[in-house]
Structure formats: C-alpha cells, structure tokens
Amino acid sequence: MLLTSLDGPDDLEAAVTVGDASLSRADLLAAATRFGASLPDDGPVAVDATASLDTVVAVVGCLLAGVPVVPVPPDSGPAELAHVLRDSAATTWVGEARPSVDLPRLDVWDGTARRTLPTSPPEGAAMIVYTSGTTGSPKGVEMGHGALAAGLDALADAWAWTPDDVVVHGLPLFHTHGLILGVLGSLRVGSRVVHTVTPRPERYAAAKGSMYFAVPTVWSRVVKDEASARALAGARLLVSGSAPLPVSVFDGLAALTGHAPIERYGMTETMITLSTRVDGERRPGWVGTPVLGAETRVLAEHTGEQVAPDGESIGRLEVRGPMLFDGYLGRPEATAETWTDDGWFVTGDLATRDAHGFHRLVGRASTDLVKSGGYRIGTGEIEAALLDHPAVEEVAVVGLPDDDLGQRVAAFVVTDGPARDGLADELVELVASQLSWHKRPRQVVFVDSLPRNAMGKVQKTQLG
Ligand code: MCA
Ligand code: AMP
Numbered sequence: 400m401l402l403t404s405l406d407g408p409d410d411l412e413a414a415v416t417v418g419d420a421s422l423s424r425a426d427l428l429a430a431a432t433r434f435g436a437s438l439p440d441d442g443p444v445a446v447d448a449t450a451s452l453d454t455v456v457a458v459v460g461c462l463l464a465g466v467p468v469v470p471v472p473p474d475s476g477p478a479e480l481a482h483v484l485r486d487s488a489a490t491t492w493v494g495e496a497r498p499s500v501d502l503p504r505l506d507v508w509d510g511t512a513r514r515t516l517p518t519s520p521p522e523g524a525a526m527i528v529y530t531s532g533t534t535g536s537p538k539g540v541e542m543g544h545g546a547l548a549a550g551l552d553a554l555a556d557a558w559a560w561t562p563d564d565v566v567v568h569g570l571p572l573f574h575t576h577g578l579i580l581g582v583l584g585s586l587r588v589g590s591r592v593v594h595t596v597t598p599r600p601e602r603y604a605a606a607k608g609s610m611y612f613a614v615p616t617v618w619s620r621v622v623k624d625e626a627s628a629r630a631l632a633g634a635r636l637l638v639s640g641s642a643p644l645p646v647s648v649f650d651g652l653a654a655l656t657g658h659a660p661i662e663r664y665g666m667t668e669t670m671i672t673l674s675t676r677v678d679g680e681r682r683p684g685w686v687g688t689p690v691l692g693a694e695t696r697v698l699a700e701h702t703g704e705q706v707a708p709d710g711e712s713i714g715r716l717e718v719r720g721p722m723l724f725d726g727y728l729g730r731p732e733a734t735a736e737t738w739t740d741d742g743w744f745v746t747g748d749l750a751t752r753d754a755h756g757f758h759r760l761v762g763r764a765s766t767d768l769v770k771s772g773g774y775r776i777g778t779g780e781i782e783a784a785l786l787d788h789p790a791v792e793e794v795a796v797v798g799l800p801d802d803d804l805g806q807r808v809a810a811f812v813v814t815d816g817p818a819r820d821g822l823a824d825e826l827v828e829l830v831a832s833q834l835s836w837h838k839r840p841r842q843v844v845f846v847d848s849l850p851r852n853a854m855g856k857v858q859k860t861q862l863g
Contacts, residue, residue: 401462401520401544404562404589405431415582417594420452427459427586430508434460437510443467443487443527445502447494448573450596453507455572455582457493458526460507462544462583464514465521469539470528470573478784478833482536483529487728520544527728528575530667531777533767539728540667547579550670550722551587553690554580557674558636558661560610562589567608569598569617575667576641576773581612604630614641614773615648616804618660622651631656636677640665641773642805643760649683662686664760667775668737669744670722673758680757688756693720696743697752710753713761717743766859769798771806774837778859781808781840784833785826790814795849795857799842807841811849811862818845 400406404414405428413421422430434456438444446457448470461468469487471480477499484492484502492502524541531537554560566585570577572594585592590610595602598617604627611634613621618639621628628651631637637652637660644662653659663674664686672695675687689695697714699706706712723744726734737745747768749761769776778796785794793813798806810826812818823843831839850861 401525401548402459402583402586404586405459407589413591414586415452415455415592415594417450417452417455418596422452422455427456430456431459431463432516433510433512434505434507435462435464435466435516436512436514437505438464438466438491439503439505439513440490441466442490443469443524444491444493444505445469445471445484445487445489447471447473447492447497448571448578449473449494450569450572450594453493454578456507458572458578458582459586462525463516465517465525467524467541468526470526470578472529472571472573472835472837474836476831476833476835479537479835483539486536487527487529487539524725524728526579528573528579528667531768531775531780532733533765533777534779535777536780537777538730538733541725541728542579542670543725546670546722546724547583548587549692549720551580551584553692553720553722554584554663554671554674555588556691557663557676557687558610558638559677560584560588560590564588564590564610564635565606565608566590566592566610566612567595567603567606568592568612569595569602570612570614570773574774575665575670576612576614579670600624600627603627607633609635611637613637613639615639615644616642616772618644618652619648619803622648622655625655628652628655631658634658636661638663640671642770644683645805646683659683663690664748664758666746668724669718669720669746672718672720672722680755682757685757685759687758689718689720690722692722693718695750695752695758697750697758706751708752708754708756710751710757710759713749713751715764716746716748716750716758716760718746719743766797769796769806769808771798771801771808771841772804772837776808776838778808780834781810781830781838784830785810785812787833788826788829790816790818790822791826793849795859795862796840797859797862799863801841804841808838809842809844809863810840811844811846813846813848
C-alpha cells in the first residue's frame with residue numbers, strides 16, 4: 400500500500416490540516432474509502448486541485464480505488480482545462496461545476512457505494528500529472544504506485560523523515576512538490592502535514608512544524624521577512640527544491656534560522672533523484688548526491704562520454720531509478736525521445752559533479768522551458784496563445800532573470816502596427832485566462848522584429 404500510515408492506529412490527532420480544517424487518519428481513511436468506492440468506472444478522475452481537504456480526500460480515494468487521478472490546476476483557463484480533460488480521457492470531474500467541463504461531477508463527501516476497493520495496488524498509473532514541455536501543450540506524466548512509493552522512501556531515508564515529524568508547506572496541490580512529496584509523503588511516512596493554503600512566510604512561521612518544504616521564491620521571501628525567518632529556528636529541516644536556490648538565500652536562511660537548508664533536485668517525470676542528506680554536507684548551490692535507488696551520469700555534449708568528476712566540467716544530466724515515470728500518456732514517441740537506448744532518462748538539465756558525487760545544476764539545455772516561482776512553463780504554449788491575438792504578428796517568449804521568481808516570463812512581441820495603449824495588459828490577460836494565471840507574462844516588450852539566424856530561427860539568447 401502506498402499510503403502505509405493510513406493502515407496504522409489512529410491517534411485522533413489531525414493527520415492532515417489544510418488552513419483551518421483537519422482530518423485525523425481514521426477520518427481521512429473513512430472519507431477517502433467512501434469516495435473511492437463511489438467512483439463509477441475505472442476512467443481517470445480529474446480533480447480540481449484547490450488547496451483544500453476535498454483535494455486530499457479525492458486524491459487519496461482514487462489511490463485507494465486504484466483509479467488514476469489527474470490533479471488539475473484550479474486556475475486553468477478553458478483552453479488548458481479542455482486539453483487536460485481531453486488528453487487524459489478523464490471520465491469524472493471532482494470540483495465546482497464549470498461551463499467548459501461537461502463530465503459527470505462527483506461530490507467528495509457524498510458518495511454512493513458502487514465498487515469494492517482492491518486489496519493490493521493495481522498496475523498502471525496511480526496519477527497523471529500534467530507538465531509543460533518545450534513545445535506544444537502540457538503532457539501527462541504517468542506515475543505508477545511503485546514509483547511513488549520508491550521516490551518517497553528515498554526521501555524518508557535522505558531526510559530521516561519519521562512519524563514524529565510535522566511537515567509544513569503551502570505549495571500547490573497539483574504538482575509533485577506540494578501534492579506527492581508534501582501530502583502523500585506524509586501519509587506514507589506517518590508524519591502530520593499542515594498546509595498553509597498559500598506559502599506566505601508569516602503562515603510558515605505560525606505553523607510550528609519540524610520540516611518545511613518550499614520553492615526558492617518562498618525561501619527568498621522568508622529571508623526578507625526576518626521575524627518569520629527567525630520563527631523557523633525550532634524546525635528540524637528546511638527543504639528547498641523545484642528551482643535553483645540562490646546562494647544568498649541559502650546563506651540568509653542559515654543566518655536567520657540557524658539551519659543550512661537541504662537542497663534537492665527532481666522533475667515531475669523522475670520525482671526527486673538528488674538531495675543533500677540530513678547527516679551530510681549541505682553546500683550552497685549544490686543539490687547533493689543520488690537518493691536511495693537513484694543513479695546519475697553526466698555526459699559531455701560532444702563526446703557522449705561521462706565528464707570528469709571535477710566539479711567544473713559540464714554535461715547533460717541523465718538519471719535512472721525505481722522512482723521514474725512510466726511514460727507520457729498516449730505519446731510513445733515523446734516518451735521514447737527522453738530515454739537513451741541503454742535505459743537512462745535524459746533530464747534536459749545541465750550539471751556538473753565533483754569527486755564526492757555532489758551535483759550542481761547549471762541550467763537547462765533548452766531556452767524553451769522557463770522555471771518561474773518553481774513552476775515549469777513551456778514557452779511554446781504561451782507563444783501559441785499570444786499568436787491567437789489579432790494584433791500579434793510574431794512573438795518569442797523567454798525567461799529573464801528575476802530576483803523574486805528566479806525567472807520571469809517575458810514576451811517579445813511584433814505587432815501589426817503601432818502597439819496601442821492597453822495592448823500589453825490585454826496580452827497578459829489572454830494568457831492568464833486561456834492557460835493558467837501562473838503562466839502569464841510578467842513583462843511584455845514590443846519590438847520591431849525578432850533576432851533570427853541565417854536559417855530564420857529566433858535567437859532567444861539575444862532577447863533580454
Ligand atoms: C492568483 N491570483 C489571482 C489569480 N490567481 N488574481 C487574479 N486572477 C487570478 N486568476 C492572486 C493570488 O491570490 C495572489 O494574491 C496574487 O494574485 C499573486 O499570485 P501569483 O502571481 O500566482 O503569485 P506569485 O507571487 O507570483 O507566486 C509565487 C509563488 C508561486 C507563490 C511562489 O509561484 C508558487 O506557488 N510556486 C510553486 C510552484 C510549485 O509548487 N512548483 C513545483 C513543481 P495574494 O498575494 O494576495 O494571495 S514540481 C517540481 O518542480 C519538482 C518535482 C520538484 O523538484 O519539486
Ligand atoms: P518540474 O517538472 O516542474 O518538476 O520541473 C523540473 C525542473 O525543475 C528540472 O528539470 C530542473 O530544471 C528544475 N529543478 C528542480 N529542482 C531543482 C533544483 N534544486 N535546482 C535547480 N533546478 C531544479
């Protein structure tokens with residue numbers, strides 16, 4: 400069973416808290432079992448993954464029932480939502496009614512029993528998580544029960560995560576970090592989890608946890624809020640991931656909280672494969688060694704040979720291990736492209752490795768994926784949305800360095816005439832309303848033309 404702690408004795412304490420609402424283990428198990436038993440068929444269940452107990456109960460219920468669950472970003476606009484529902488072939492919608500959703504709706508709390516739950520984890524996807532690629536619409540990453548279990552056990556090992564812990568975070572419940580690590584990890588290990596609804600520093604400070612999870616943008620905001628930072632001194636571990644943690648933020652956290660943060664690296668497709676360890680060195684700018692069961696190799700771009708483990712030579716990072724995904728739903732070609740013939744997953748990240756096996760991420764091989772506030776955002780889908788606007792002739796979207804977000808989404812736009820007042824806001828709104836709020840450009844720059852090479856390809860590195 401993936402969520403092993405649900406089988407254990409109930410201590411009447413709140414096992415899961417989201418905002419002001421809590422459930423004990425027994426109450427969560429009862430509610431999720433009831434919901435899982437009410438599922439009408441084996442089709443994927445799309446869950447409007449708001450920061451709420453509804454989301455937790457629905458996801459756990461699907462896992463217990465062995466029915467794939469698709470966590471949907473609650474701010475998805477109609478275009479993105481339609482894509483996710485169509486692509487996943489979801490048969491049930493859990494969430495508020497929406498004009499663009501014509502699936503049968505199921506209430507999380509009010510289920511009629513229709514099936515008995517399996518006693519052992521089924522084959523196939525436990526969860527389908529949508530994530531952006533360099534081109535096209537987001538792809539569904541199929542995660543099996545075994546991969547989730549292996550990935551979580553590896554983190555429990557690296558961080559000495561036990562039932563005595565109280566995990567605190569306020570990250571979205573539709574991605575690996577917030578949902579799988581924060582919530583499912585706690586339900587596997589048996590620790591309590593407190594979700595602060597939004598990841599504001601003062602909410603982290605008020606939560607009194609032992610392990611805090613956040614993306615670098617949140618840690619950077621914590622460091623700027625000295626009182627909140629100091630309130631985390633009593634924690635056991637502060638963990639950062641999903642994007643590079645600036646050395647200044649690492650140092651700021653260490654100075655204000657007394658804790659050098661744990662840094663770890665992962666992807667939706669791979670869960671977490673590299674981490675510093677609770678009992679090991681924590682080095683600013685470095686993400687540590689492979690977690691239990693994971694292996695890495697760093698290959699030179701031109702020779703394809705492993706680069707020297709000298710902490711400076713840069714190459715393509717490839718990983719393998721039991722925590723990796725099964726494939727992109729319905730896209731065997733895209734899946735095959737990410738695997739080498741000898742069974743390694745090509746992350747698309749560039750890294751260096753030192754003689755102790757410590758890794759440092761140095762960027763992505765492609766300029767077409769942006770990491771903003773820890774969100775992975777494909778520039779292609781934003782460009783496609785912007786090209787739908789009648790005034791837009793050409794567009795190139797890039798990630799520009801940003802003190803708060805790490806990178807900010809910036810759109811360079813060529814218009815069909817002089818850009819009129821208000822057009823920039825209109826373009827931002829177009830992306831926010833069709834895709835997701837977090838994918839909207841934070842900067843729109845009107846230009847006369849885009850820099851292109853002799854082949855006519857846009858030179859994104861020249862924009863900024
Ligand atoms: C939100 N707002 C809106 C809307 N949506 N207003 C109008 N219309 C909307 N549709 C409001 C919010 O309530 C908020 O208000 C304000 O706008 C700002 O929201 P937003 O721009 O979204 O926030 P931000 O400040 O830019 O966000 C920073 C953030 C966010 C909170 C750090 O980027 C975030 O949650 N990042 C986490 C991403 C993540 O979990 N990635 C993990 C991927 P107010 O401020 O008043 O509330 S998994 C992964 O990467 C792997 C596996 C790994 O390694 O972990
Ligand atoms: P996602 O699929 O949203 O989880 O995004 C995965 C990507 O986030 C990776 O391919 C990396 O580019 C980036 N990433 C995740 N964790 C880290 C980290 N600790 N340091 C640098 N980049 C990271």
